[in-house]
Amino acid sequence: MESIIRDAITEHLDKYNLISNSQHGFRSGRSCTTNLLTFLDEVTSAVDRGNGVDAIFLDFAKAFDKVPHRRLLIKVEQHGIGGKLAAWIEAWLAGRKQRVCVEGTASGWELVLSGIPQGSVLGPLLFIIFINDLDLSIINTILKFADDTKVFGSILTDSDRITLQTDLDKLCRWAEKWLMEFNVPKCKLMHFGSHNKCFDYYMHGQQLQVVSSEKDLGVIITDNLKVADNCNAAYTRANQMLGLVSRSIRHRNVNILVRLYKSLVRPHLEYSAPVWNPHYVKESFFWKKCSDVLRKCLRN
Secondary structure, X not given: OHHHHHHXXXXXXXXXXXXXXOEOOXXXXXXXXXXXXXXXXXXXXXXXXXXXXXXXXXOEOOHHHHOEHHHXXXXXXXXXXXXXXXXXXXXXXXOOEEOOEEOOEEOOXXXXXXXXXXXXXXXXHHHHHHOHHHHOOOOOEEEEEOOEEEEEEEOOXXXXXXXXXXXXXXXXXXXXXXXXXXXXXXXEEEEXXXXXXXXXXXXXXXXXXXXXXXXXXXXXXXXXXXOHHHHHHHHHHHHHHHHHHHXXXXXXXXXXXXXXXXXXXXXXXXXXXXXXXXXXXXXXHHHHHHXXXXXXXXXX
């Protein structure tokens, strides 16, 4: 039932182009890779022109759990979803209860008045509807993958800094209006470009922490735009999994080992590869190291 309703709502949203292009999560033809490629394309283009770029990686505090149901239903109706379908969604959200169990002792049942049911089919679509208007009136570029959000722009003068700070203030006001919350200590600022003036930015009066590297959607982004850190991290994860396979599997059948390699090891090497595919020999060397480890595993 949820799948049927999700498909109908998705068709309606796509037909009238209601979801912002900044959203890459839970949408056909969009992914973490498209989000990161869009981000890096704009940043590298600006840096190549000699501009500095400031990017703020935002962090919502328990985003899926905080969505208020009444406000969510308002946004659902604003997207042209009304009548019996809106009533069904309201009934689907209502009446949910939860309790806490610790060492066999359980608390009483309490009504769940907020949050998207996680693990559901319809939940992610409702969340991107709820967060869809986050980038309204934002001047700089904003990119989203569900609740993973970043805002960035070229910063040449103090006026550009003020514009980006104003955008941050607007995002904070949006969060307050819709009963969401930014985890400010986990929001990070990164400066790109050798001519960057390295301005400071604030959210709710707290200065944002400046970082030289940040994991964004599973890929390590560095302020020098090099991919060595991500290559090393991918190699380390893949090599650890190869070691686990080597220690755990005694029957060294080639077909079994190749299947395990494809299902357990290769995903670490191929995740968002178009974003960070190494172009330096020293960075691409890790592919050879993983292949050598696989051949050794097969020989043994």
